[in-house]
Amino acid sequence: MLRVLIGQLGVGVVLAALFWGLNGHVAGYSALLGSLACVVPNAFLALRLVVPRRDPGARALIRAAYIGELGKLTLTVLIFSIVFVLVRPLAVVPFFTGFIAAQFVTLAGLLLRDNQETGGQTSNKNGE
Numbered sequence: 001m002l003r004v005l006i007g008q009l010g011v012g013v014v015l016a017a018l019f020w021g022l023n024g025h026v027a028g029y030s031a032l033l034g035s036l037a038c039v040v041p042n043a044f045l046a047l048r049l050v051v052p053r054r055d056p057g058a059r060a061l062i063r064a065a066y067i068g069e070l071g072k073l074t075l076t077v078l079i080f081s082i083v084f085v086l087v088r089p090l091a092v093v094p095f096f097t098g099f100i101a102a103q104f105v106t107l108a109g110l111l112l113r114d115n116q117e118t119g120g121q122t123s124n125k126n127g128e
Contacts, residue, residue, distance in 0.1 A: 001046040004109035008039045008102040015101055019094045030091040033083050034098025041075040042106065044068065 012035025020028025048068030053060045083090065 001050065004106055005039060005043055005046060007109065008035060008042065008105045011101050011105050012036065012039065012098055015094075015098055019091075019097075023091070023094070026089050027091040027094040030087075031094040031098035033087065033090075034095040034100075035102040036098075037076060037079040037083065037095075038099050038102035038106075040079060041072040042102075044075055045072040 012032055015035065016028045016032035019031040045065075045068040048064050048071065049061070051064075053064060083095070
C-alpha cells in the first residue's frame with residue numbers, strides 16, 4: 001500500500017512539473033491538486049486497513065474496509081468541492097489528468113502485485 005501511495009504522489013509531482021513547464025504554473029498546481037485528490041483519500045483508506053483493531057477477526061477487517069471506503073469517497077467529494085469552490089484560477093484538464101493518472105497508479109499496483117503473487121506465470125483451466 002505504501003508503495004502505491006508513494007507512486008501516486010511521485011506521478012502527481014512529475015505530472016505537475018510537466019504541466020508547469022509546458023503550460024505554466026496554473027496548470028502545474030492544478031495537476032498537483034488533482035493527484036492529491038486521489039492520494040489523500042487513498043491514504044485514509046490504507047490507514048484504516050493497517051491500524052490495529054481490538055478485534056483482529058475478519059468481521060472487524062471488513063468493517064474497517066467499509067468505513068475506509070466511505071471515508072475515501074467522502075474525502076474525494078470534499079476535496080473536489082473545496083478545489084472547485086476555492087481555487088481560482090484552476091485548469092480543469094490538468095486537474096483531472098492528475099486525478100486519473102494517480103488512479104492508474106493504483107491499478108498498476110494491483111496488477112503488479114497480482115503478477116508477483118502468481119510468479120509471473122499464467123496457467124490454463126487445467127492448472128498446467
